[in-house]
Amino acid sequence: MKTESMTSSERLSTAMSHREPDRVPFLLPTVMQGAREFGLSIRDYFSRPDLVAEGQWRLRARYGHDALLGFMYGAVEAEAWGGEVIYREDGPPNAGQPPLSGSADIARLEPPRVRDTPCLQKVLRLIRLLKDRAGNEVPVFGSVISPFSLPVMQLGFENYLLLLHEQPERFEQLMRLNEAFCVEWANAQLEAGAGAIAYADPVSSPTIIPRALYLKTGFLIARRTLSKIKGAVATSFASGRCLAILDDVVQTGTVGIGASFLEDLTAVKAAARGRLTVMGNLNAIEMRHWTPAEAEIRVKEAIAKAGPGGGFVLTDNHGEIPWQVPDSVLLAIADAVRRWGRYPLDWI
Amino acid sequence: MESPLDQLESALLSLDRVTVNRVLSEASASTLPLTRIESLIVPALERIGVGWEEGSVSLSQVYMSGRLCEEAVDAILPPSDDTRKSMPPMAIAALEDYHLLGLRIVYSTLRASGFSLRNYGRTDMNQLVDHIKTDGIRILLLSALMLPAALRIKALRSRLQAEGCVPLIVVGGAPFRFDEELWKEVGADAFGNTASDAISAISRLAGVLP
Numbered sequence: 195m196k197t198e199s200m201t202s203s204e205r206l207s208t209a210m211s212h213r214e215p216d217r218v219p220f221l222l223p224t225v226m227q228g229a230r231e232f233g234l235s236i237r238d239y240f241s242r243p244d245l246v247a248e249g250q251w252r253l254r255a256r257y258g259h260d261a262l263l264g265f266m267y268g269a270v271e272a273e274a275w276g277g278e279v280i281y282r283e284d285g286p287p288n289a290g291q292p293p294l295s296g297s298a299d300i301a302r303l304e305p306p307r308v309r310d311t312p313c314l315q316k317v318l319r320l321i322r323l324l325k326d327r328a329g330n331e332v333p334v335f336g337s338v339i340s341p342f343s344l345p346v347m348q349l350g351f352e353n354y355l356l357l358l359h360e361q362p363e364r365f366e367q368l369m370r371l372n373e374a375f376c377v378e379w380a381n382a383q384l385e386a387g388a389g390a391i392a393y394a395d396p397v398s399s400p401t402i403i404p405r406a407l408y409l410k411t412g413f414l415i416a417r418r419t420l421s422k423i424k425g426a427v428a429t430s431f432a433s434g435r436c437l438a439i440l441d442d443v444v445q446t447g448t449v450g451i452g453a454s455f456l457e458d459l460t461a462v463k464a465a466a467r468g469r470l471t472v473m474g475n476l477n478a479i480e481m482r483h484w485t486p487a488e489a490e491i492r493v494k495e496a497i498a499k500a501g502p503g504g505g506f507v508l509t510d511n512h513g514e515i516p517w518q519v520p521d522s523v524l525l526a527i528a529d530a531v532r533r534w535g536r537y538p539l540d541w542i
Numbered sequence: 543m544e545s546p547l548d549q550l551e552s553a554l555l556s557l558d559r560v561t562v563n564r565v566l567s568e569a570s571a572s573t574l575p576l577t578r579i580e581s582l583i584v585p586a587l588e589r590i591g592v593g594w595e596e597g598s599v600s601l602s603q604v605y606m607s608g609r610l611c612e613e614a615v616d617a618i619l620p621p622s623d624d625t626r627k628s629m630p631p632m633a634i635a636a637l638e639d640y641h642l643l644g645l646r647i648v649y650s651t652l653r654a655s656g657f658s659l660r661n662y663g664r665t666d667m668n669q670l671v672d673h674i675k676t677d678g679i680r681i682l683l684l685s686a687l688m689l690p691a692a693l694r695i696k697a698l699r700s701r702l703q704a705e706g707c708v709p710l711i712v713v714g715g716a717p718f719r720f721d722e723e724l725w726k727e728v729g730a731d732a733f734g735n736t737a738s739d740a741i742s743a744i745s746r747l748a749g750v751l752p
Contacts (some may be wrong), residue, residue: 280640285690288640352642355602359557403602433720435597455596455720479689479720516689 198532202260202332203389210426210449210471212505218497218535220508221335221473222524223362224253224515225267226286235371236517237281240266243316247323254332256521257528260507262328264321264388265337271379272347274306284517289347296359297349297364305375308382318386325387334386338380340395341372341419342412346494348372358403358411369415390426393419393448394513400432401456408439416446428452428473433512440465455511459499467469471505476527478510482518486526493530498542501535508535550586554607555599556590562610566618575619579656583611584741587651591738604737605643608650615654629748631681635662635670637698639691644715648685651737657744659683667698675707680751681744682709684730692717692724699729710747712740 200216201209208215228249229239239245250262268516269279278290280287294300308314324334339347345354345368382389396402398412420427428450429443435454436443440462443451453462453474466472476492484492493508500506508531515524534541544552546565553561567579590607593599634652642664649661662673674682683707685732686692695713702708713725714734732743 259737282638282690284693285688288688290640351641352646355643357604359606400597400600402600404600407602433716438597477720479717479724482689482721483723491633518689518693 198368201330203330206260206333206507209504209507212468212471212503214502214504214537217537218501218506218508218531219268219534220528220531221261221514222253222257222259222515222527223263223510224257225263225265226517226526227330228253231320235281235283236285236436240287240302241316243320244323246320250324251327257524258532259528260332262324262332262334263337264317264324264334264383264386265392266317268337268339268394269347270313270317271339271344274311274379275303275344275348275375277347286514286517292348292353294349294353295309297361298365300368300371303368303371305371305378310376314379314382316384318466320434321383321386321388332388333389335392336380336383336386337394338376339381340393340412340416341369341376342399342415343375343395343397343495344372346397354397358407360366365411372420373415376419380423380425380427384423384425388425390428391423391450392513393427393428393429394432396432396434398439399431399436399454400438401431401434401454405438406444409442413439413442413446416443416448420447428471430473430513440470440519444469450507452513453500453511455524459496463500467503469503471507472500473499473507473509475511476509478512478519481510481523482516484523484526486522486529487525488498489526490530490533493527494534497531501537501539502542543683547585550582554586554590554610554693555603557603557606557610559610559613560744562614565632566614571630575615576656578618579615579654583615584738586738587611587654588738588741591651592738595736601643601647605650608647608654608737611654612650615656619656621711629657629659629744630751631660631678632657632681632683632744633662633673633677633679634659634683634685635673636664637670637691637694638664638666639686639688639715640664642685644686644687645685648683648714648734648737648740652683652740652744655741657741667694667701670698671701671705674707674709679709681712681747683712683714683740683744686713686715686717689717692728695728695730710751712743712747 205215205219229236231249267287272289273279276293280288280290426449429448430452450471455475455477550565594604710731712732713730734740
C-alpha cells in the first residue's frame with residue numbers, strides 16, 4: 195500500500211481548509227476502550243490520566259486515526275459544578291443527581307474555578323500528557339459542553355425545558371454563569387495543549403428546539419462564547435440534526451459541524467461546502483453488529499457523499515464509540531478509510 | 543377557516559395555552575370528555591409525533607405539547623375518573639438510565655390520551671421487578687437514552703421470566719431509533735419511534751393479552 199505523505203496534523207489542517215489532503219482524515223472516538231488495554235474498570239481507568247493518555251496512544255497505534263482525545267466523559271462538567279457522576283461497567287459515566295434542585299438555586303450558584311477543581315485538572319493533565327507525546331504530529335482535541343446545553347446536567351432536562359420556556363430572567367442569569375465557565379474551561383484546555391475544542395451543543399439542534407428559539411438563545415450564546423475562546427472550535431450536536439440551522443451555525447464562528455446519521459450527508463456537505471468542515475456520520479449504535487464488509491460499505495458511502503473537495507472528517511455521528519462495538523469493526527473502518535479515502539477519490 | 547384539530551396542533555406547537563384551552567372548551571359543550579380527547583388531543587399529538595419523526599418538530603415542542611394536553615385533560619377528566627380508558631395495569635419506567643425526559647414525554651402523552659398508568663421513574667432491576675409483581679403490571683413501557691441501559695432490558699426480561707411474571711414490554715428511546723433491530727434483540731414485544739406510537743402499541747398489545 196502506498197505510504198501516506200502527510201502527518202495527521204497536516205491532513206486535518208488541509209481538510210479543514212477545504213482542500214484535499216492525501217486521504218480523508220478520520221477519528222474513532224474510542225474514549226473508554228483504553229480501559230481494556232489495562233484490564234481496568236472504566237471508573238479506575240478515568241481516575242488515572244496517565245493511563246488514559248497511554249490508552250489513547252495505543253488505540254491510535256491500532257486504528258491509525260488522526261487525532262487524540264483530551265476528553266474523558268461529558269459528566270465531568272456536571273461533576274465540576276457539584277453534580278453526581280454515576281459509573282457503570284459497560285458504558286460512559288453519566289450525570290446522576292443534578293447539582294441544582296430547581297431554578298431557585300441559580301441565584302446562589304457560583305461557577306467552579308478550573309484551577310481549583312480536581313476533576314477538571316485531571317482532564318488538563320491528560321491533555322498535557324498527550325500533547326507532550328504527540329508534539330505537532332497529531333492534534334489533541336479538547337471538549338466543552340456549551341453554556342446552553344450544560345443545564346441538562348445542572349438541572350435535569352425537564353426542569354431545564356421549563357426554565358427555558360417559562361423563566362427568561364433566571365435562564366439569562368444561568369447563561370451568564372455558564373458562559374464565563376465555558377470560556378475559562380476551553381481556554382485552559384487550549385493552554386494545556388489542545389489544538390482545537392469540540393463545542394458540544396445538542397440542545398441547539400433542531401432535534402431538540404425549533405430554529406426560532408435557537409436564534410434567540412443557543413445561537414447568540416454560541417456567538418458570544420466562541421468569540422472569547424482563543425482557538426479553533428468545531429460544533430457537535432451529539433447526533434442531533436443540523437441542516438435547518440447550518441447557515442446560522444456558520445455565523446457563530448465555528449469551523450466544523452457534526453452531521454447526524456438522521457440527515458443525508460450529501461445535503462449537509464452541500465450546505466457546508468467551503469464554510470464548515472463536516473464531521474460524521476457513521477451510526478455508532480448500529481456499528482455494534484456490523485460485519486467488516488458492512489463497515490466498508492458504510493465508510494465508502496460516507497466518503498462518496500462528503501469526501502470530494504476536502505472539508506470532511508469521517509467519524510461517528512455522536513462523538514463516542516459505544517463500549518460494545520467490536521474491535522474487528524473499528525479495524526475494518528480504519529482499513530476502509532485507508533483503502534477508499536485516498537485522494538483523488540477517482541473511484542467515485 | 544382552520545379546523546379545531548388544526549387550531550389545536552398549531553397552538554400546541556407555539557405553546558399557546560390560552561388557545562389550547564379555548565379549542566378544548568369550545569368542543570366541550572356537545573361531546574363527552576373521552577370523545578374530545580380521542581377526536582382532538584390524540585390526533586393532534588399523533589401529528590406532532592409524526593413531525594418529530596420527520597424532523598420538522600423538535601423535542602421541546604413534543605414535551606411542552608404533551609404537558610399542555612396533560613393539564614387540559616386532567617381538568618376535564620380527573621385522574622381518578624372511572625371513564626378513563628379501561629386497560630390492563632400499565633407502568634412506565636427507565637431501567638438504570640438517568641435520562642428521564644423521554645419517559646416523561648410518553649407518560650404525558652398517554653395520560654393526555656386518557657390512559658391511566660403508573661410512573662416508576664428511574665429504577666434498578668430489583669426495584670422494577672418488585673414493582674411489577676406487586677402491582678400486577680401487564681404492560682410495561684421502558685424508555686432508554688443510553689445503549690447500556692437499553693441492553694439491560696434483555697436481562698430484565700430473563701429475570702421476569704424466571705420469576706414467572708412477564709408483562710408485555712414496549713420500548714422506546716434513542717438507541718432503538720438508531721438501531722431498528724435492537725428492540726427485538728432485547729426481547730421487547732413492541733417498539734415506539736414516537737410517544738404517539740406508544741398509544742397504538744399498547745392498544746395492540748392489550749388486544750393479545752390473555
